[in-house]
Amino acid sequence: MALLVENLTARRGVFTLRVERLEVNSVVAVVGRNGSGKTTLLDAIAGVIKAEGRVEACGRDVSRLPPERRRLAYVQSVPVDPPTRVEKFLRALAKIHGTEAEVEAVAERLGIKPLLTRRTGLSTGQKQLVNLAAALLTRPCTFLMDEPTSHLDWLNKKAFNDVVKALGMPVLYVTHDPFEAMYVADVICVMEGGRVLRCVGGQREELEQVYRVAESFWSPLR
Amino acid sequence: MDSFAKTVVVATVATLFLLLVFLPLVHISPPPPGLFESMALTAAFGLAAAALSLVPGLAAAMALRRGGVWAVLAQVLYVPAVVPPTSVGVLLLASFSLPRLFCTEGVEALCGAASFVNEYIINRPLGVLIAMTVMALPVAFSIFDGALREERAEVFFRSLGLSGPRLLLTLLLSLRTATVSAFIFAWIRSFSELGVLLIFASYPVTASIYIYQAWLTYGVGPAVGASLAVVVLAVAAAYLARRWLSS
Numbered sequence: 001m002a003l004l005v006e007n008l009t010a011r012r013g014v015f016t017l018r019v020e021r022l023e024v025n026s027v028v029a030v031v032g033r034n035g036s037g038k039t040t041l042l043d044a045i046a047g048v049i050k051a052e053g054r055v056e057a058c059g060r061d062v063s064r065l066p067p068e069r070r071r072l073a074y075v076q077s078v079p080v081d082p083p084t085r086v087e088k089f090l091r092a093l094a095k096i097h098g099t100e101a102e103v104e105a106v107a108e109r110l111g112i113k114p115l116l117t118r119r120t121g122l123s124t125g126q127k128q129l130v131n132l133a134a135a136l137l138t139r140p141c142t143f144l145m146d147e148p149t150s151h152l153d154w155l156n157k158k159a160f161n162d163v164v165k166a167l168g169m170p171v172l173y174v175t176h177d178p179f180e181a182m183y184v185a186d187v188i189c190v191m192e193g194g195r196v197l198r199c200v201g202g203q204r205e206e207l208e209q210v211y212r213v214a215e216s217f218w219s220p221l222r
Numbered sequence: 223m224d225s226f227a228k229t230v231v232v233a234t235v236a237t238l239f240l241l242l243v244f245l246p247l248v249h250i251s252p253p254p255p256g257l258f259e260s261m262a263l264t265a266a267f268g269l270a271a272a273a274l275s276l277v278p279g280l281a282a283a284m285a286l287r288r289g290g291v292w293a294v295l296a297q298v299l300y301v302p303a304v305v306p307p308t309s310v311g312v313l314l315l316a317s318f319s320l321p322r323l324f325c326t327e328g329v330e331a332l333c334g335a336a337s338f339v340n341e342y343i344i345n346r347p348l349g350v351l352i353a354m355t356v357m358a359l360p361v362a363f364s365i366f367d368g369a370l371r372e373e374r375a376e377v378f379f380r381s382l383g384l385s386g387p388r389l390l391l392t393l394l395l396s397l398r399t400a401t402v403s404a405f406i407f408a409w410i411r412s413f414s415e416l417g418v419l420l421i422f423a424s425y426p427v428t429a430s431i432y433i434y435q436a437w438l439t440y441g442v443g444p445a446v447g448a449s450l451a452v453v454v455l456a457v458a459a460a461y462l463a464r465r466w467l468s469s
Contacts, residue, residue, distance in 0.1 A: 048377050067380040068389075074381035076374045083395030093382060131378065138382045 001025065001056065002170035003045070003072070003142040008053035010044035017041055017194040019053075024142055027164060027171045028199070029181035032191035038174040041191065042144045045172070046074045058141035073135035077147040079127035086130050087116035094137045106136050110163055125156030132163065143171040149180065158183075242453065250450065251443030253436060257451060260432035267347070267428065268412035271354035272362075275408045276401060277390055279362025283370050284393075296363070303360035307417025310356060314422045318343055349423030357415050358408035365407060369400030406463045413456070 003024035010017045017040045022028075032038050044051035047067040055063045055070075062070040082089040090107070094100045107113045110133050115126055122130065128148060135143060145164070149157040161184040164171060175181050181188045187201035278299070285296040302310050321335035343349045370376060379392050394401050416430035424431050429452055437445035 043377075046377065046381055048380075066385070067377070068383050068385040070381070071383075072381060074377055076378050078373050080373060080375045080378045081396045081398065083392045083398075096383060134382055140381075144381070 002058060003172065004054070004056040005045060006054040006056075008041075008044055008051055008055065010040060010049055010051035012040050012043075012049060015040065015194060017044060017051075019196050022172075022189070022196055022199075024170045024172045026186040027173055027184055028187045028189060029173045029175055029185035030189045030191050030196070031175055031178050031181045034176070036191045037194040038191055039146055040194070041196075042074065042146050042172065042174055046070065046072050046144055048074075060141075071138070071141040072144050073138055073140035073142075074144040075128070075131055075135055075146070075148045077150045079124060079131045079148075079151070081127065082119065082122075082130055082134075085117065085119045086112070086122075089130075090116075090133060090137055093134050097138045099137045099139060102137060106133050109166075110136075111159075123156075124151045125153070125160065128152065128156075128160055129163065132160075136167075141170075143167075143169060143173075145171055145173045147175055148173070150176070243450065246446045246450065249442045249446045251447055253444050253448035253451060254440050256427065256432060257448050260427045260429045261452065261455060263426055264413055264429040265409075267350050267354055268358075268409045270351055271358045271412040272405045272408035274351075274355045275358035275362040276394060276404060279359060279404060279408075280366045280390060280393060280397075282359075282363045283366035284376055286367055287370055287376070299359050299363040301360075302356050303364075307357065307415065308421060311353070311418040311421030314353065314356065314418065315344065318349075318422075343423075345423055345425045347426055350419065350426060350428060353418040353423050354412035354415055357418060358412045361408040361411045362404040365400055365404040366397070369397045373397070402466075410456070410460070 001023060003022075005019055005022040008017065008019040008022075015035075015037065017037045019041060030038050030041065040049070043049045045055055047055075047062070047065060047070055051063075053063065054061060057071055060071075062072070067074070084092070087103070087107075090103050091100065094103050104113075107116055110129050112126070112129050112133055115122065115130060128151075132148075143164075148164075149160050152160060157180070161180065164173065164184055173181070173185060175184075178188075187199055189199040190197045282296040282299045285292040287293075318339045321332045321339060325333040325336045343352065375393055375396050376389070379389055379396070384392055414430065415428075416434065419428055419431055420434065427435070429448075433445055433448045433452065436448050
């Protein structure tokens with residue numbers, strides 16, 4: 001089990017999150033309205049806010065560990081600027097995690113090799129891919145992604161989601177967009193009022209059919 | 223731009239120009255010696271104070287985002303911004319005078335501390351640096367607080383396994399626009415400080431102390447000359463900083 005959440009409770013102001021059980025072994029999308037608790041769920045799992053209950057990452061109970069020791073790479077909706085030149089940043093991070101030999105391969109896989117020498121002037125989509133590369137180099141147990149494409153145009157959104165699908169790693173992916181969820185995820189969970197109401201998975205044909213209808217709206221732009 | 227807004231801008235600029243440049247020119251006479259030395263000294267101390275305020279300002283902004291007791295603690299950094307600078311000067315002076323107050327026989331360590339304070343802090347370069355840093359802290363804090371509200375960089379970097387000084391350095395470099403803004407505005411705040419310096423560290427003579435002394439000793443004319451020189455420098459620095467930040 002990559003990520004297992006049991007009896008998780010967290011509070012943010014008057015809002016209370018209560019999740020009885022959530023398993024993440026592939027790409028699991030969480031959809032829900034604004035204020036349904038999606039980001040609070042990710043924050044609680046990542047250890048950014050106080051929470052009660054059990055969070056297990058790759059068989060390890062991480063509930064009492066700080067975010068930096070949970071091995072849960074948390075990609076944000078607003079991508080973070082690399083602190084230095086992209087290559088220097090990735091190499092410094094890889095050195096900490098013993099993945100120096102993987103920098104080239106990760107850059108190749110994510111299509112960001114031309115960006116390695118850059119420091120500034122990256123587009124939002126490029127920054128998000130660099131953030132993802134950095135996260136990959138930490139060899140996380142699971143990715144947590146909080147609307148990672150919300151600031152991207154449709155083509156960059158598709159490119160990013162194609163990368164996420166090709167990662168072959170467990171991802172807990174929060175989005176407002178059910179069509180995006182259908183495109184990227186194997187399992188879709190619906191959240192409302194701080195609770196995971198239902199998770200659906202394994203019906204790829206049906207999900208893709210719905211996605212193709214949505215995609216046709218955008219085809220004139222391609 | 224709306225015509226009413228244009229009128230307001232023109233009226234405000236004209237009033238400021240009239241009050242801060244044009245009308246004082248009637249009194250102008252050459253400033254007393256030492257103007258450029260005091261300005262260079264102020265600039266140098268201001269740069270050091272601005273640099274020193276960055277890490278505590280960022281750390282406090284991170285604490286504020288955590289909420290609870292940490293948020294309350296972090297807000298102490300706003301104190302120098304919300305109380306009169308003269309109060310800050312008096313309080314600093316009172317704190318650093320404590321060793322002298324308790325220096326009696328049997329507690330030689332306190333007497334040593336008292337002489338260190340007299341020799342190296344009050345009305346000394348280190349005192350100027352402490353005073354300017356205290357006043358620069360709220361500026362750095364508020365700018366980093368704004369930056370972290372918009373971007374959850376701390377959450378991202380922590381999830382990558384970064385912590386401690388490495389996390390702070392990474393954040394300073396990643397939030398470079400905020401870091402540069404915090405540095406420049408903290409420097410400007412340090413440069414313009416008078417109240418704390420007047421009470422706690424009036425020597426070496428910084429620009430604001432120099433102008434104050436010029437006014438007391440030589441009258442309005444030389445003080446106006448010195449003030450206008452500072453206005454020219456400050457406007458030029460602000461213009462260059464704005465160009466640099468927006469490039």
